[in-house]
Amino acid sequence: MVNLKELSKRPELLSGGHRLCSGCGAGIIARQVMMAAADRPVVVANATGCLEVSTTIYPFSAWKAPWFHSAFENAAASCSGIEAAYKALKRTGKVNKDIRFITFGGDGGTYDIGFQSLSGAMERRHRMLYVCYNNEAYMNTGIQRSSATPLGAYASTSPVGKVKKGKEQIKKDLTKVMVAHNIPYVAQSAVGYWNDLITKTQKALDIDGPTFINVLQPCRLGWGYNPADTAVIGRMAVETCFWPIYEVVDGKYKINVKPKEKKPIEEYLKPQSRFKHLLRPENAGIVAEIQKNIDENWAWLLMMEECTNR
Amino acid sequence: MSEKKNLKAKTGNEAMAEAMRQINPDVVAAYPITPATEIVQIFSQFVADGVVNTEFVAVESEHSALSACIGASAAGARAMTGTSSQGLALMYEMMYIAAGLRLPIVIAEVNRALSAPINIHGDQSDTMGARDSGFLQIYCENSQEAYDSMIQAVRICEHPDVLLPATVSTDGFIISHCMEAIELLPDEKVKEFVGTYKPKNWLLDVDHPFTLGAIDLQDYYFEHKRQEIEAMRKATKVIKEIGKEFGQKFGRSYDMIETYKLEDAEAAIVVLGSTAGTAKVVIEEMRKQGKKVGMLKLRVFRPFPFDDIREALKDVKIVGVMDRHDGYNGYVAPVCSEVRSCLYELDKKPKIASYVYGLGGRDITLEMITEIYEELLSGKTDNNAKYIGVRE
Amino acid sequence: MADIKIEKKKGWKDLPACDYLEAGSAAAFETGDWRSERPVWIPENCIQCLFCWVYCPDSAVVVKDSLMAGFNYKHCKGCGICAVECPGKKGKKAIVMEAEKK
Incomplete structure (x- = not known):
């Protein structure tokens, strides 16, 4: 259990004065991850995206830790190079501190355009924590669909019209793909569970190898809800089992939050304008399909938890 | 030079790899491509044999190769890579960024025709496509020049008036795969000539944190680009000086x-x-x-x-x-x-x-x-x- | 509105090479003028759980000696997450949102 009073004594590594939207979940994720990391030297690499653009508008940077950005699709590769430099300079004695490395990427920079460099970095087993702040669309360029966009959701390139009813495909399960890299630590978390995210970050940073945390990030602009509810929406995703919170440590699954009662998906869909059209009677079939996918995935996770811990 | 000449038969690729061994960079990140493959292949053997201190990163693409070099260079390491043709084309995006971030990375490059149609032989369309990237471009007539230019390129790129990356190119197969007698310098002479990389700001200097790679909008981008343009202008003088110094020390002078x-x-x-x-x-x-x-x-x-x-x-x-x-x-x-x-x-x-x-x-x-x-x-x-x- | 002092722009000869930036310089940038509502802290209802602090996307909750001590209105954008997350005391919130007087 994380002690917030103790945590508050650490230096704040992300200052205010950045230009993320009011109520932005990415700001919450970045802050909580950096809170967890602030007890040791860390270097941060960032993919192009909302977080990068909004926090480093020249001449103002919100980052108090060493921070680096070069392009969109290569955050994991850049961080690979930074970590390789660390190994080399440590060997030659130019660096003597223990430094940890964190990479941030949105779902565009992680699931899609940065997928290859992420996969490569994980396979090469660089010691880095990769955090995906997953807002399920390309928010920085104006809410275009990504492979993380869920079935039925509106996005500006999977719009709702007379013929099409939002995104027609189910989302990619990147967390599973990361598990398939056989790296020591893979986890899902969500905004709304500070204790979970901070604990997972600390755990990941202590592991000598590549680690990956996929954090669901409600986006007030792209998802269309009241900005004050960013954490509430995140919790709703977990309570409906739309976004289960779990971790896979050396191949063993652990579901960190098991809702006492799985809420129906409509409760998650209702407050978000990206799903508004799904609540119309003619789209009930899509909602049923979403629910079916959730139920199957949840059953699969429970099974994985059971059989990997036997 | 009074010492006896150390003549060895080397292909262009071997000569470049040998220069890299003697330069002993901190990080090499590379992806194989014909006809440049041998450079990094030979170099990875140096790493396997423990004759260099380099951290070798066998990345999954050329885009990642240069990205990793960029990260490494920003972190404070001397970083190098090798590539050709499509590989260089895949790096184009990152070439502009390496130059824009003012990172002195050296690419051992073998000139090969660009697709389509696919072809593996030599022409200069690959580096010519990158001529506006902000990279210095050195073209070599033979293996000796390739070897000598690699060594000089490190010094040129890291010069405080320059701080730009470079490609050192040989013609695919014609130089890369042809054996010729070249004079190799003693390891300690190369080490002394290239010195150590001492960047002013480096990410791993965690006690002095800074941000690198911020977004520059209408009010700053132009000034930063103007600096880069000036660095390229000043590079002429630096290339001449270092080519002359190389000549004074080793008997082979170079100019523009x-x-x-x-x-x-x-x-x-x-x-x-x-x-x-x-x-x-x-x-x-x-x-x-x-x-x-x-x-x-x-x-x-x-x-x-x-x-x-x-x-x-x-x-x-x-x-x-x-x-x-x-x-x-x-x-x-x-x-x-x-x-x-x-x-x-x-x-x-x-x-x-x-x-x-x-x-x-x-x-x-x-x-x-x-x-x-x-x-x-x-x-x-x-x-x-x-x-x-x-x-x- | 940005600090006028810091916004004095240098020419290319004086500007540090490439886009190196001082760490944390954004603290000088004001985003408080984005607010349409402002959070108001009611200390007597505060149980010092620090949920407001841990959830603020703008690092705008001031904590001193591990205790909530108010807001940094220079950075607070008025999203209201703190008010929603505040558990309060006996059903009374320690943070409420009020319309920003312009």
């Missing part, structure tokens, strides 16, 4: 350009890379026949040696510029465009003709170069580029 029998030449050609070697043979033959022909070899294409070219060609009547690439402007090829642009300032301008040759590794023979000289001497040249060795 090399001239060959230009003093009294009536007709001259401008070439890059291995073709310069072929042209020298032609010049010797034609001179025996009393024909006043000469050559200007462009060793450095970025920055472009305007002053040197003007000075060297000011008294020549006619100049043929030989490009191993076509820039598709529908007129003349890129090197010719720039040579013409720089000679335009002269009061007495030489006549200029553009020749495109050797695309996709098509041979350039002594006869072809002789024909070019004959045409230049006759004065009957075309306004548009002429294609040498292509079937009509």
Whole structure:
């Protein structure tokens, strides 16, 4: 259990004065991850995206830790190079501190355009924590669909019209793909569970190898809800089992939050304008399909938890 | 130099890998591609044998290779990579970024034709496509120059007035795979010459945190680009100084350009890379026949040696510029465009003709170069580029 | 509105090479003028859980000696997450949102 009073004594590594939207979940994720990391030297690499653009508008940077950005699709590769430099300079004695490395990427920079460099970095087993702040669309360029966009959701390139009813495909399960890299630590978390995210970050940073945390990030602009509810929406995703919170440590699954009662998906869909059209009677079939996918995935996770811990 | 010369038979790739071993960079991140594969393959063996301190990152693409080098360089490491053709093309995005972030990364590059159609042989379309990237570009005539230029490139790039990355290029197969006797310098001499990389700001200096790679909008981008432009301008002086210093120490001096029998030449050609070697043979033959022909070899294409070219060609009547690439402007090829642009300032301008040759590794023979000289001497040249060795 | 002092722009000869930036310089940038509502802290209802602090996307909750001590209105954008997450005391919130007086 994380002690917030103790945590508050650490230096704040992300200052205010950045230009993320009011109520932005990415700001919450970045802050909580950096809170967890602030007890040791860390270097941060960032993919192009909302977080990068909004926090480093020249001449103002919100980052108090060493921070680096070069392009969109290569955050994991850049961080690979930074970590390789660390190994080399440590060997030659130019660096003597223990430094940890964190990479941030949105779902565009992680699931899609940065997928290859992420996969490569994980396979090469660089010691880095990769955090995906997953807002399920390309928010920085104006809410275009990504492979993380869920079935039925509106996005500006999977719009709702007379013929099409939002995104027609189910989302990619990147967390599973990361598990398939056989790296020591893979986890899902969500905004709304500070204790979970901070604990997972600390755990990941202590592991000598590549680690990956996929954090669901409600986006007030792209998802269309009241900005004050960013954490509430995140919790709703977990309570409906739309976004289960779990971790896979050396191949063993652990579901960190098991809702006492799985809420129906409509409760998650209702407050978000990206799903508004799904609540119309003619789209009930899509909602049923979403629910079916959730139920199957949840059953699969429970099974994985059971059989990997036997 | 008083010491006995250490002559070894090396291909261009082996020579570049040997230079890298002696430079002993902190990080090498690379992805294989014909005909540059051997460079990093040989180098990875050095890593496996423990004869270098380098952290070798076998990345999953060239884009990641340069990205990792960029990260490593920003972190405080001396970083290098090697590639060719499509690999360089995949790096293009990151080349502009390496230069823009002012990171002195050296790429051991082997010139190979770009797809499509796919081809593995030598022409200069790959580096010519990157000519506006902010990279310094050095073209080598032979393995010796490749070896020497790799060593000099480290110093040039890391010079505080420059801080830009560079490609050091050899012609695919013609140099990369051909064995020639080259003189290798002693390890300790190279180590002493290149020194250690001492960046002002480096990410792993965690007690002095900073942000690198911020978004520059309308109010700062131009100033930062202007700095980069200035660095490229200043590089000319640095390249000359380091080429001279190299000569004083090791007996082989280098400059931006090399001239060959230009003093009294009536007709001259401008070439890059291995073709310069072929042209020298032609010049010797034609001179025996009393024909006043000469050559200007462009060793450095970025920055472009305007002053040197003007000075060297000011008294020549006619100049043929030989490009191993076509820039598709529908007129003349890129090197010719720039040579013409720089000679335009002269009061007495030489006549200029553009020749495109050797695309996709098509041979350039002594006869072809002789024909070019004959045409230049006759004065009957075309306004548009002429294609040498292509079937009509 | 940015600090006028910091916004004095240098020419290319004086600007640090490439885009190196001082760490944390954004603290000088004001985003408080984005607010349409402002959070107001009611200390008597505060149980010092620090949920407001841990959830603020703008690092705008001031904590001194591990205790909530108010807001940094220079950075607070008025999203209201703190008010929603505040558990309060006996059903009374320690943070409420009020309309920003312009």
